Amino acid sequence: xxxxxxxxxxxxxxxxxxxxxxxxxxxxxxxxxxxxxxxxxxxxxxxxxxxxxxxxxxxxxxxxxxxxxxxxxxxxxxxxxxxxxxxxxxxxxxxxxxxxxxxxxxxxxxxxxxxxxxxxxxxxxxxxxxxxxxxxxxxxxxxxxxxxxxxxxxxxxxxxxxxxxxxxxxxxxxxxxxxxxxxxxxxxxxxxxxxxxxxxxxxxxxxxxxxxxxxxxxxxxxxxxxxxxxxxxxxxxxxxxxxxxxxxxxxxxxxxxxxxxxxxxxxxxxxxxxxxxxxxxxxxxxxxxxxxxxxxxxxxxxxxxxxxxxxxxxxxxxxxxxxxxxxxxxxxxxxxxxxxxxxxxxxxxxxxxxxxxxxxxxxxxxxxxxxxxxxxxxxxxxxxxxxxxxxxxxxxxxx
Amino acid sequence: xxxxxxxxxxxxxxxxxxxxxxxxxxxxxxxxxxxxxxxxxxxxxxxxxxxxxxxxxxxxxxxxxxxxxxxxxxxxxxxxxxxxxxxxxxxxxxxxxxxxxxxxxxxxxxxxxxxxxxxxxxxxxxxxxxxxxxxxxxxxxxxxxxxxxxxxxxxxxxxxxxxxxxxxxxxxxxxxxxxxxxxxxxxxxxxxxxxxxxxxxxxxxxxxxxxxxxxxxxxxxxxxxxxxxxxxxxxxxxxxxxxxxxxxxxxxxxxxxxxxxxxxxxxxxxxxxxxxxxxxxxxxxxxxxxxxxxxxxxxxxxxxxxxxxxxxxxxxxxxxxxxxxxxxxxxxxxxxxxx
Numbered sequence: 089x090x091x092x093x094x095x096x097x098x099x100x101x102x103x104x105x106x107x108x109x110x111x112x113x114x115x116x117x118x119x120x121x122x123x124x125x126x127x128x129x130x131x132x133x134x135x136x137x138x139x140x141x142x143x144x145x146x147x148x149x150x151x152x153x154x155x156x157x158x159x160x161x162x163x164x165x166x167x168x169x170x171x172x173x174x175x176x177x178x179x180x181x182x183x184x185x186x187x188x189x190x191x192x193x194x195x196x197x198x199x200x201x202x203x204x205x206x207x208x209x210x211x212x213x214x215x216x217x218x219x220x221x222x223x224x225x226x227x228x229x230x231x232x233x234x235x236x237x238x239x240x241x242x243x244x245x246x247x248x249x250x251x252x253x254x255x256x257x258x259x260x261x262x263x264x265x266x267x268x269x270x271x272x273x274x275x276x277x278x279x280x281x282x283x284x285x286x287x288x289x290x291x292x293x294x295x296x297x298x299x300x301x302x303x304x305x306x307x308x309x310x311x312x313x314x315x316x317x318x319x320x321x322x323x324x325x326x327x328x329x330x331x332x333x334x335x336x337x338x339x340x341x342x343x344x345x346x347x348x349x350x351x352x353x354x355x356x357x358x359x360x361x362x363x364x365x366x367x368x369x370x371x372x373x374x375x376x377x378x379x380x381x382x383x384x385x386x387x388x389x390x391x392x393x394x395x396x397x398x399x400x401x402x403x404x405x406x407x408x409x410x411x412x413x414x415x416x417x418x419x420x421x422x423x424x425x426x427x428x429x430x431x432x433x434x435x436x437x438x439x440x441x442x443x444x445x446x447x448x449x450x451x452x453x454x455x456x457x458x459x460x461x462x463x464x465x466x467x468x469x470x471x472x473x474x475x476x477x478x479x480x481x482x483x484x485x486x487x
Numbered sequence: 488x489x490x491x492x493x494x495x496x497x498x499x500x501x502x503x504x505x506x507x508x509x510x511x512x513x514x515x516x517x518x519x520x521x522x523x524x525x526x527x528x529x530x531x532x533x534x535x536x537x538x539x540x541x542x543x544x545x546x547x548x549x550x551x552x553x554x555x556x557x558x559x560x561x562x563x564x565x566x567x568x569x570x571x572x573x574x575x576x577x578x579x580x581x582x583x584x585x586x587x588x589x590x591x592x593x594x595x596x597x598x599x600x601x602x603x604x605x606x607x608x609x610x611x612x613x614x615x616x617x618x619x620x621x622x623x624x625x626x627x628x629x630x631x632x633x634x635x636x637x638x639x640x641x642x643x644x645x646x647x648x649x650x651x652x653x654x655x656x657x658x659x660x661x662x663x664x665x666x667x668x669x670x671x672x673x674x675x676x677x678x679x680x681x682x683x684x685x686x687x688x689x690x691x692x693x694x695x696x697x698x699x700x701x702x703x704x705x706x707x708x709x710x711x712x713x714x715x716x717x718x719x720x721x722x723x724x725x726x727x728x729x730x731x732x733x734x735x736x737x738x739x740x741x742x743x744x745x746x747x748x749x750x751x752x753x754x755x756x757x758x759x760x761x762x763x764x765x766x767x768x769x770x771x772x773x774x775x776x777x778x779x780x781x782x783x784x785x786x787x788x789x790x791x792x793x794x795x796x797x798x799x800x801x802x803x804x805x806x807x808x809x810x811x812x813x814x815x816x817x818x819x820x821x822x823x824x825x826x
Binding site (some may be wrong): 142144147148159160161162163171172236239240242243244248263264342343344345347354355432433434435437441444445447448449450451452453 | 572573576577580596597599600601602622630631632633634639644645647648649651652658659660661662663664665668669671672675676677679720
């Protein structure tokens with residue numbers, strides 16, 4: 089659209105003298121409304137067309153199926169679930185499984201990615217080249233192939249349950265997964281968790297107090313180390329006061345499989361390893377870029393004023409590097425979450441796998457796919473929201 | 488600028504309006520395009536799978552060929568779409584395929600909630616268990632605590648859950664999407680048991696590294712009537728698909744095969760004459776050529792022929808007729824009269 093400079097000046101000088109259709113601001117509003125109406129009309133058309141088509145072919149619609157009995161079992165679950173529960177329960181199990189693998193995956197990815205990224209910058213030739221090799225190899229092999237690779241390792245190379253490896257007392261490794269003993273459930277475990285939370289809260293208060301004292305007197309208080317110590321000592325104290333129960337739930341081979349203890353399935357492990365090794369390669373490059381964005385002169389200056397290497401990292405490099413790292417890191421976290429939907433290829437019961445079964449049994453593909461989109465959208469949006477908040481906190485405060 | 492926007496709007500709206508136009512009846516659409524699009528299984532030996540030369544082979548594939556022979560008088564006028572268990576019903580509902588012949592079990596919910604019409608069953612199957620012989624388990628009742636490999640997107644998951652629940656046994660499913668990956672996992676020992684339709688178990692066992700290490704257990708835990716399906720909405724098309732299957736069964740019952748069908752044209756038996764279109768009427772009722780049944784038998788064969796050719800005792804699968812024998816031989820294959 090051609091801009092007429094005289095109109096612009098007219099608007100500024102005499103706003104009331106301009107007719108509405110020549111006012112760019114008002115015209116913009118009209119266009120916005122028209123665009124909005126168009127989108128709404130198209131959406132309504134698509135919706136009603138789908139509805140009438142489904143009705144014509146007498147295909148059931150709506151979310152009523154969520155209350156019906158699911159009738160299928162799920163391999164692993166964080167919460168109690170059986171085939172007698174509803175589809176809604178089954179989908180919840182799937183969603184929790186997705187959250188489980190994504191959450192653990194993201195944490196491990198950040199740790200591994202940071203280590204590899206720092207190693208990539210190492211002045212040691214061997215370490216640096218090893219890290220570079222890792223990044224190149226992992227980035228360039230499709231993640232689905234990596235998943236098959238890890239899964240095949242688990243089921244091909246480990247023995248059957250009857251010949252399970254038993255490296256330590258109560259720990260078994262076989263093609264059914266890693267099975268290990270855990271302390272038998274006891275009332276004190278809840279108390280111990282609360283003691284840990286209390287330790288964290290005390291640590292937070294100590295940290296605030298320490299900072300204020302440092303600002304006033306210049307004395308440094310080792311808040312992190314004290315918090316760590318509290319985090320170990322308080323739960324331990326609770327355990328001792330409860331009479332230090334030591335009963336263990338040891339897995340035992342009964343019939344086909346181990347019963348008791350905790351099982352980490354090969355499907356979960358393969359998915360986790362595949363996702364972590366793949367995504368960590370990208371995170372490593374992001375970390376390297378972030379660290380390199382801080383000019384060398386700053387490190388030298390920090391050392392010159394007498395900061396220790398840990399303090400240089402903590403006080404000078406990280407606050408600046410994180411500003412570069414966080415936005416692309418967020419997108420890698422989202423990638424990992426979304427890639428976890430490849431789980432169905434190797435038999436991990438994630439949200440997509442469970443929804444697929446649901447769609448098949450109920451035939452309600454549109455509702456099922458809508459649920460998948462909704463769940464992944466809310467996972468992604470909540471991750472983004474959190475990371476944006478963190479990014480803002482870390483951003484350079486300009487005055 | 489504004490004009491062009493308007494143009495774009497008009498184009499978009501007219502494009503959308505084109506979608507509203509009601510697609511013609513299924514049979515008309517099939518006749519118009521000159522071939523029938525059949526959804527089949529892409530990788531189950533004996534039912535639907537291309538051979539080493541890329542030629543589609545299988546019981547379901549031959550059933551689809553029979554539809555083409557009935558409608559066009561030419562069994563080759565069929566195109567195959569390989570579908571996974573998850574895609575199959577959506578592909579049929581959306582009109583991507585005209586008919587589904589992909590060992591699909593007829594159930595009440597599929598017929599009603601999915602808006603499908605299943606026709607006469609072309610294979611009676613049932614779900615079973617396959618187990619490694621070295622585990623020494625003889626009966627499915629001893630499977631308490633077992634890990635079971637299951638293919639998703641079928642009635643299999645639910646059947647297995649029902650079976651273990653009703654027998655009060657614990658189990659742990661491993662659900663993998665691809666049939667071949669699932670078989671690999673099972674043969675490597677990730678699961679104790681593989682569960683699927685008995686016919687598929689036979690096919691999987693045939694490709695095992697060492698088939699004699701595995702046994703199919705005697706228990707059949709479900710009824711799986713596998714039948715071709717069409718969409719709701721075109722009864723004439725449904726009738727044709729239905730009677731094409733029945734024609735193959737009827738031909739076997741009458742002793743008409745692809746080899747002797749020409750000789751049978753001269754038969755004095757009015758039932759045979761009516762069936763083969765010598766006495767006219769059946770073709771007209773279905774809206775087909777009077778030679779439709781003749782074309783099916785001549786070009787594809789009767790039910791016994793396609794069974795023995797694809798899955799019978801002389802094939803790798805080596806499946807007995809069992810329930811799929813004619814009713815006169817103690818099976819369930821039965822055709823209403825062709826008159």
